[in-house]
Amino acid sequence: MRIVYAAVTAAALLVASSVSAQTTTQNFDSGWLFAKGDIEGAETIAGAGSDWEKVSLPHDWAISGPFDQYAPATGSGGWLPTGVVWYRKPFTLPEADKGKRVFIEFDGIMDRGGVWINGHHVGHPPNGYSSVRYEITDHLKWGAENVIAVRADTSAQPASRWYAGGGIYRHVRLITSGDIHVDGWGTYVTTPKIDADRATVKVESAIINRSKSARTAHLEISLTGPDGKPAGTFKGAPQTLPIGRSVKLNAEGAIPNPKLWDIGQGHLYRADIKVISDTGEVLETDMETFGVRQIEFRADSGFWLNGKNVKLKGTAIHADGGAFGMAVPLSFYERRLKGLQALGINAIRTAHHPFSPEFLDLCDRLGIVVMNEAFDMWTVAKNPYDYHLFFTDWSSIDARDFVKRDRNHPSVAIWSIGNEIHDTPYPVVAKSIVARLKTIFNTEDPSRPVTMALFRPNTTGDYKNGLADMLDVVGQNYRENELTQAHKDKPTRKIIGTENGKNRANWLPVRDYAPYAGMFLWTGADYLGEADRAGWPFISNPSGLVDRTDVVKPIGWERAAWWSETPVVKIGRRVTEVIDTSELPTMVGVAMPQPKGPGVLNDWTPTDLKPHTEKVEIVTNAAEVELFLNGKSLGKKPRNADDSAIKYDVAYAAGTIRVAAFDSSGKKVAEDELKTAGAPAAIRLVAEQKAIAPTFDDIGYIRAEVVDAKGVRVPNAASLLTATIEGAGHLAAFDNGDPTDSTLFQSPVRKAWNGRALVMVCATDTTGKIKVTVSGEGLKPATVTLQAKGLN
Numbered sequence: 001m002r003i004v005y006a007a008v009t010a011a012a013l014l015v016a017s018s019v020s021a022q023t024t025t026q027n028f029d030s031g032w033l034f035a036k037g038d039i040e041g042a043e044t045i046a047g048a049g050s051d052w053e054k055v056s057l058p059h060d061w062a063i064s065g066p067f068d069q070y071a072p073a074t075g076s077g078g079w080l081p082t083g084v085v086w087y088r089k090p091f092t093l094p095e096a097d098k099g100k101r102v103f104i105e106f107d108g109i110m111d112r113g114g115v116w117i118n119g120h121h122v123g124h125p126p127n128g129y130s131s132v133r134y135e136i137t138d139h140l141k142w143g144a145e146n147v148i149a150v151r152a153d154t155s156a157q158p159a160s161r162w163y164a165g166g167g168i169y170r171h172v173r174l175i176t177s178g179d180i181h182v183d184g185w186g187t188y189v190t191t192p193k194i195d196a197d198r199a200t201v202k203v204e205s206a207i208i209n210r211s212k213s214a215r216t217a218h219l220e221i222s223l224t225g226p227d228g229k230p231a232g233t234f235k236g237a238p239q240t241l242p243i244g245r246s247v248k249l250n251a252e253g254a255i256p257n258p259k260l261w262d263i264g265q266g267h268l269y270r271a272d273i274k275v276i277s278d279t280g281e282v283l284e285t286d287m288e289t290f291g292v293r294q295i296e297f298r299a300d301s302g303f304w305l306n307g308k309n310v311k312l313k314g315t316a317i318h319a320d321g322g323a324f325g326m327a328v329p330l331s332f333y334e335r336r337l338k339g340l341q342a343l344g345i346n347a348i349r350t351a352h353h354p355f356s357p358e359f360l361d362l363c364d365r366l367g368i369v370v371m372n373e374a375f376d377m378w379t380v381a382k383n384p385y386d387y388h389l390f391f392t393d394w395s396s397i398d399a400r401d402f403v404k405r406d407r408n409h410p411s412v413a414i415w416s417i418g419n420e421i422h423d424t425p426y427p428v429v430a431k432s433i434v435a436r437l438k439t440i441f442n443t444e445d446p447s448r449p450v451t452m453a454l455f456r457p458n459t460t461g462d463y464k465n466g467l468a469d470m471l472d473v474v475g476q477n478y479r480e481n482e483l484t485q486a487h488k489d490k491p492t493r494k495i496i497g498t499e500n501g502k503n504r505a506n507w508l509p510v511r512d513y514a515p516y517a518g519m520f521l522w523t524g525a526d527y528l529g530e531a532d533r534a535g536w537p538f539i540s541n542p543s544g545l546v547d548r549t550d551v552v553k554p555i556g557w558e559r560a561a562w563w564s565e566t567p568v569v570k571i572g573r574r575v576t577e578v579i580d581t582s583e584l585p586t587m588v589g590v591a592m593p594q595p596k597g598p599g600v601l602n603d604w605t606p607t608d609l610k611p612h613t614e615k616v617e618i619v620t621n622a623a624e625v626e627l628f629l630n631g632k633s634l635g636k637k638p639r640n641a642d643d644s645a646i647k648y649d650v651a652y653a654a655g656t657i658r659v660a661a662f663d664s665s666g667k668k669v670a671e672d673e674l675k676t677a678g679a680p681a682a683i684r685l686v687a688e689q690k691a692i693a694p695t696f697d698d699i700g701y702i703r704a705e706v707v708d709a710k711g712v713r714v715p716n717a718a719s720l721l722t723a724t725i726e727g728a729g730h731l732a733a734f735d736n737g738d739p740t741d742s743t744l745f746q747s748p749v750r751k752a753w754n755g756r757a758l759v760m761v762c763a764t765d766t767t768g769k770i771k772v773t774v775s776g777e778g779l780k781p782a783t784v785t786l787q788a789k790g791l792n
Helices: 010-015 330-342 357-366 391-406 427-444 480-489 504-511 554-563
Strands: 024-027 032-036 053-055 084-092 101-106 114-117 120-123 132-135 145-153 172-177 180-190 198-209 215-224 230-235 239-241 246-256 269-277 282-290 295-298 302-305 312-317 347-350 369-373 412-419 450-454 474-477 495-499 518-522 569-575 599-601 613-620 624-629 632-638 646-651 656-662 668-675 682-687 700-707 720-727 729-735 749-751 756-763 769-776 779-788
Touching (some): 180 282, 198 269, 198 282, 215 246, 347 518, 357 369, 357 391, 391 412, 474 480, 480 495, 480 504, 554 569, 569 656, 569 668, 613 624, 632 646, 682 769, 700 720, 700 769, 700 779, 756 769, 756 779
Parallel strands (some): 312 347, 369 412, 495 518, 682 779
Antiparallel strands (some): 084 145, 114 120, 180 198, 198 246, 269 282, 569 599, 613 646, 624 656, 720 729, 720 769, 769 779
């Protein structure tokens, strides 16, 4: 069932009524109360005190901090707080709706979320990433106030290897239906046969009959195309709906001249579904969006989409939204994904758990291929208090709900049932789990293959004991040549790199071996937590192509030069000086954050301004480059045969260094330049939006830069900046991307890092101006103005 929010305010929800027995879905995010601590009686009707805080969902309470180097979550959890919290929401349902069935649906409660309705306990799932639904009909009072209470518990630590957030951090819905309704995520849409002039559409909907008599019914389907116009209608054969049973009704039709979903082309169709009785009564309605596309993994040539052989150029990402923690506005995800697409990324791996439904909706619209992952561990622990404690009892339930919830997304091309699973040294155990999970996935969605990210399979014998060959597609983390050899040893294997390093040596085996379906870099963006190896003061893992604020790092531009299909050229200078690391912890296996330490920097402002030689590196996908220093050509050089960086030794002089890139015909196709910065003099603001609406998902992003008197960004500026918001908005978050900065993200005061920061603002009204000013001592302040706008 694809969720469609009704545009209902909290006040309207209290008086809304419907005479239809068909399912309606209402946003249930507003009007909650929140309190920290394990409060006795908080689950009861009268359990809230006057000191409870008013909040709206999604709500990640832990991201408010403070950061604490002695936090029980350790660096794995980003040194952020954990513990027990409670949420409560009063609501009233009209007397006229009595007799209907009511469900509450949560997209994520972190963690071990107990749920009560009017003091009655209805569920306690341990997996904080799972979407869950409870029927609460029998516990409701009609025409009077009801109270739903939720207890979220992250007190058992350390639990996660990365920052996992806390509380009801995703959306909540209240669903009302009749006695005959879709059974959970029971509607499944596939396009089993696609030709240029026709695509077959098959709709299957599991309908449960909770009424007092058997009924006869069929499906009627109306399709709408990507252009918003009708795309066809069809219906299925009548079937009996026995009392108390869930029955799958089917209908099959066709779309003429289908518009295909493809990479970068998120063409989506909509199926409106009616369940019609033999008397013509509409018993139930549902809606799903879907895409028309063909996916295939082949043993000899990798991944195929719509009849084209495509190399998957992917990254893994964690679900956190940097300064927003795990309660991530959709606009943040959209900004990040579009930025990664601009670097040539065409695929995302959801590391290492279910993401929110709206994230997959976004991938659908953007045309991004997704490896959708279920579990980071099975029965063997990676941290003492993680999901392994519950895996045996809950994994079948969680896996089935996961695949049913996400199977209609055209972006999802492959399922992953596990990441670096430590059960594999015990093949009897591991193989039984693979068989059980794979049966669930293949049963609920036979249209997609199943993989898992094998961890050192040659050590645990996965290629010899048969475990690897139980998978539809064999996935392995790193050690690309091992996976290549595993395919050569058995050419019928389909293979994919599930997690890979960012070095040239990691890419070439994938690029140059046709059976390799593609790779997923670790990682696309810096993420909170997994800083235990780095130690305090690191709060986030700096392994991304982009930082927490989505500024592209030099390694990101290098990847763009290898992967992008549009012209790319970027200048950098190789930094080799040794820095004082006496105050920093040893970084074992973790990339040092720029600009500290050896690496490449995208600036022309070295610490040493005296005459010396700078090692300049240029990354490009063009045929030839020409480098200029202060207008004087330093010569042309061709693109290297191995696509490594083009290198120049340049006698440093302050001013402008510029590179022009040319195609094979000599036409200039791209250029880049860097300028020497002077002393910090002013702040420059760039607003990425002109107007924002007062919704959770709509955020205004304002880039702040410390610049010199000529407007050149000062790359080593660490000025203390203050953000002030006036008018119809407020500060949502303030970040700079520095993995060692433990300033609270809600603070209006933050240092610049690499001369940059990012101000994020929310609208508080549908009209009026939002004035954003950033100031700093000794700097000329800057102001931009956004417009508050109404809801669409």
